[in-house]
Amino acid sequence: MFFELIGNKPLLNATVAFLLSQLIKFLFSLCEGQKKEIHEFFGTGGMPSSHSATVSALSTTIGITTGWGSVSFAISCVFSSIVIYDAATLRRAAGNNAHQINEITSKISEKWDSLPLKLKTSLGHSIPEVAAGIALGTTLAVLSFWL
Numbered sequence: 001m002f003f004e005l006i007g008n009k010p011l012l013n014a015t016v017a018f019l020l021s022q023l024i025k026f027l028f029s030l031c032e033g034q035k036k037e038i039h040e041f042f043g044t045g046g047m048p049s050s051h052s053a054t055v056s057a058l059s060t061t062i063g064i065t066t067g068w069g070s071v072s073f074a075i076s077c078v079f080s081s082i083v084i085y086d087a088a089t090l091r092r093a094a095g096n097n098a099h100q101i102n103e104i105t106s107k108i109s110e111k112w113d114s115l116p117l118k119l120k121t122s123l124g125h126s127i128p129e130v131a132a133g134i135a136l137g138t139t140l141a142v143l144s145f146w147l
Contacts (some may be wrong), residue, residue, distance in 0.1 A: 012063040017057035021050035051087040052133025054082035060141035
């Protein structure tokens with residue numbers, strides 16, 4: 001069973017795309033001088049979008065292996081579109097809302113002399129972050145057939 005999983009190229013490429021995009025994101029934040037903990041390696045938001053990289057690698061690999069007109073590729077494209085749309089819109093809006101809530105609770109906590117609520121604000125992705133994730137995942141999937 002383990003060897004079947006390792007031999008599953010769509011799953012392998014999607015996993016590698018996720019891990020590579022998270023590593024790139026983590027290294028970018030370190031280069032920008034942000035102090036990071038190792039558990040933040042799996043955090044959300046940032047450049048490139050690991051959601052977009054993962055589903056793009058998955059869809060591209062399925063397209064190459066089963067054919068661009070296959071039912072599997074169609075299902076994967078629909079799934080990928082939903083994930084990418086969600087990362088760039090809904091989750092980004094939730095992050096913006098969290099930012100506003102943090103500002104409000106900070107002002108309230110100053111008045112009442114209490115600790116402010118700190119919600120995570122880096123939830124979604126900008127269009128460039130999504131585009132970089134798509135490019136990374138697609139490139140990785142294509143290269144996996146040449147190497």
